Amino acid sequence: MKKTLFFLFVITLFISTTVKGQECKMYFPDQVGSVREQTNFDKKGKTTGKVNQEIIARDAVGSSTSVTVSSKAYDKDGKELSVNQMIIKCNDGIFSFDMKDYIDKSMLDAYKDMEIIMTGDNLAFPSSLNVGDKLQNASINIVVKNQGMVLMNWTISISNRIVAAQESVTTTAGTFSCYKITYDLQTKTRIMTINSKAADWISEGVGSVKMESYDKTGKLLNYSLLSKLKK
DSSP: OHHHHHHHHHTTOOOOOEETTEEOOOSSOOSTTOEEEEEEEETTSOEEEEEEEEEEEEEEETTEEEEEEEEEEEETTSOEEEEEEEEEEEETTEEEEEGGGGSOGGGGGGGTTSEEEEEEOEEEEESSOOTTOEEOOEEEEEEEEETTEEEEEEEEEEEEEEEEEEEEEEETTEEEEEEEEEEEEEEEOSSOEEEEEEEEEEETTTEEEEEEEEETTSOEEEEEEEEEEEO
8 A cells, every 4th residue: 555655655756947939837846955845654653764855866958857756655654665767757748657667676675686677758847737637648558577587567547637626725834725636546567457546735836745545436645745944
């Protein structure tokens, strides 16, 4: 469940900035040195871990801007679980990221000596969000091979992405005006398929403020909250 929460969290990180011809609104801090912390909880409100992100580089060329984010995940006791770098891009008013860059690499540690093939889409967003907008679907496929034999074939699909509402959300980091984005998530392997739902509240210049994941019936599974923000 922690891995599902991390993936749900990591798939909400996106960014934009002003570009030639169109304005890209920023839904993540864009200044080098900015730091944000997201705390994860189980359905009963017990802390299960944290994720810290820091902007370590920013590059702008013409109408394209990219930001490099260092992301570190910790368990409930503060033990470091993984370190990842993610690149978030904005180009001519469309911001996006490659879903392959947001997979928690520690999930694949057991297969580090094997062939791992990842293919996926960019998860894209328009420069401006409006309540009622339907956003583009995306998916990623992971195949693990050992001496040519397929050991794992895993597909994660995100669909039915909708800007459902505009709401105010308060956490220990402050009060933020957010867009609520809902979507369906399907995780499929050769032996099972898991369907779930999620909602993410995102704020301009901040990123994800609140995230909830649910089972296919709508029952809460876990959630995360923005706990610290330094811009």
